[in-house]
Amino acid sequence: MNLQSDQSAVLRTYSPVTCLQGIAGGSLRYDLVIRVLARVAMVLALLWLCIPAVWAAQTTPYKLDIGRGGECVKDPQWMRQNHMHLLKHQRDEVVHKGIRDDKISLKNCIECHASTKDDSVIARNDSFCVACHRYEAVKIDCFDCHSGTRKSAWLQRNAK
């Protein structure tokens, strides 16, 4: 019984409200001030963690460098939504069965969509694959293994 009331007293003194009352009332208690400051610091730290997100949200998306572009398989809107299914299907067909459909191969996509400036779909922030995937925050690991360079350009570069 006695112990319980003791505990609630302790709780009361430690609550931020009583602490602020304490400060306002002039009876400054340093330990309580430190506690309040610690909480403020914590809130600030949390806010600080949000900065990158806010900063990222404000950046305008890069203007996409679509390379030569044009419509070859389907219209752009359909491709935007479904290119991954095509590529994944194609990948399994090629690797396991040797069915090489040149038209929807990743190599062929790159052939047209690589930038006319640097022959790549991944070299810059506004490159065809990078700009969109960064904007959509979808991480792809295609180019850990696959070349992002137009084959004709790669051949020229590695001719020697």
Add this chain to the structure above:
Amino acid sequence: MSTSTTSQLKLESTRFKNRLFYFMLAAGGLFVLAGMYAVHMMEEHGHIISGMNNQIVWGLPHVFAIFLIVAASGVLNVASIGSVFGKAIYKVRAPLAGLLSIAMLAGGLTVLMLDLGRPDRIIVAATNFNITSVFAWNIVLYSGLFSLVAVYLWTLMEKRMNIWSKTAGVAVFVWRFILTTGTGLIFAFLTARQAYGSAMLPPMFIILSFAWGMAVFHLVQTVMYAWNEQVLDSAIMDRKKHLLGIFVLASLYMVTVYHFTNMYFANRIGFEYFILRDGGIFPDLFWWGYVGLGNILPLILIYLPGLGRKKCALAASLAVVLGGFAFLYVFIIGGQAFPLSIFPGYEVSSSFGDGQISSYHPSIYEFMLGLSGLAIAFIITSISVRVLNFLPHDKPYIAD
């Protein structure tokens, strides 16, 4: 006056222990962090920063992981003797054994998984399952053991579920045999390598798991009793000590038979010379580390009369654990270091290390990753024993 001093002292000691607990937890956390840093570095730079290469493809992380997984299966022995064979002093220890099993399995699997070339794709291991791969079976066996032991713990610790504890215990008992068989088979199926490809390996790993699991269990139990200022009944201590002794003897027997069968095959004698006599660090580790430290020393400590009980059992357990690591290092890395015989009867040389003994220098990152597995097991164990009642409560000892 005197009672208040004692209570004061007790309070002091509790406070100290609280601090020590959080300090140790933080230390464990630091080791885990270091391991994660190592993983990050390996993701960033590739396995080139590890000591592993195209000749020694499995290295130190696998030594840690396999020790943890094998010991995780073996520690369940304590539970099985209790639940399946109905021995009371083991039954009260079953919850702790189950916990240790889960903790070590978690640590070992984390290391194994994070050492993959593409740990980010681990989900592929679940979506694409190759039925002929013993590795794929092991994925099922590991996750199965995890859930089975969790259910088993539930039946042990929830009074209303107690009636099922024997059933769960038997299931765990069977499952862990299959699991350690699977671990042995990973190597037993490598028929082309002189070091592996032996039907001796699954039973050998099962017996090794008994010894390593028992040793780990004893280490943890001793620390828990000391922490709680309790004394283990000396009769119980003796029984456990002798059981450890029998397991150590049995495992030494299995390892001996494995090497003898290898020597019997003419095409494997070269490997046996290498691993037991000429291979530099490998024979040293085998004889001094595994046979000396991991077998002879514990056997002396256990069976030589006149030595103190508690400290001897503790030292013996520690020696068995260290010997286990030495054994796995020789088995895994030594087994790969010996050149693969592609053209039997020919002397071969090439740019790819054919016919040469491969060298391996483990890097700090591998150590960090391996230790983080131990740290994960430590953290899971220490938090669990603090929040739940895992300390064995012995009734006054009656021989059964």
Add this chain to the structure above:
Amino acid sequence: MNDTQNQRRSFLKTSLGVAAVAIAPGFLLFDVAHGHSEAVSAKVRWGMLINTESCADGCNDCVNACNKENGLSGGTLPTDSQWMRKIEIKDISGGHSLSLPMMCQHCEHPPCVDVCPTGASFKRADGIVLVDRHLCIGCRYCMMACPYKARSFVHEPLHDQNPDVPRGRGTVEACSMCVHRIDKGQQPACAEACSNKSILFGNLNDPDSEIAKKIRTVASAQVRSDLGLNPGIRYQGL
């Protein structure tokens, strides 16, 4: 009631849509097929016959061609990939020595395929053993299982790969018999590069092919034939 029906309808519509998207590529494929539109079949079994008698000691032409074709660095550190290597062998008792290229032997019963947990290691219908790097998690169990040490693990991030030969960090790779060339009707790079014509490439299943005829007439051997893996690479004069 009506509401539930509407919900059902919309659910069905969505499911149909999803199914259509999943199937569409298959139909599309049918329409737009350009390249190699038929699946490879087991009627073909690609293989090689390597003549160790004419394979020159110290000649590395095949290895260099392989490196160039597949974009390998050509380095020989233990962490560097080597899809193909020259092995010098010397009979311990007789002293007779030979030089021969060693690479993936494209077994009929490949141990690497048996042990691979995800099925990333697989054998194509035409006998070529490959790694599907999309499925490879980098566990290296295949490297432990291969009796020929034919496989390498990519230890470093790679850049500027050959567009025809994707390869990358954290996965296992090996000789693909230049599958990208075979599918175009060409020969593997090593066979083309060998100035002594020591590497004969062809279809083992076709009795009229040059390789099948030669195997019928000259003595040839498979490496580690004791393991019963029936490799597609045979060596003459071993």
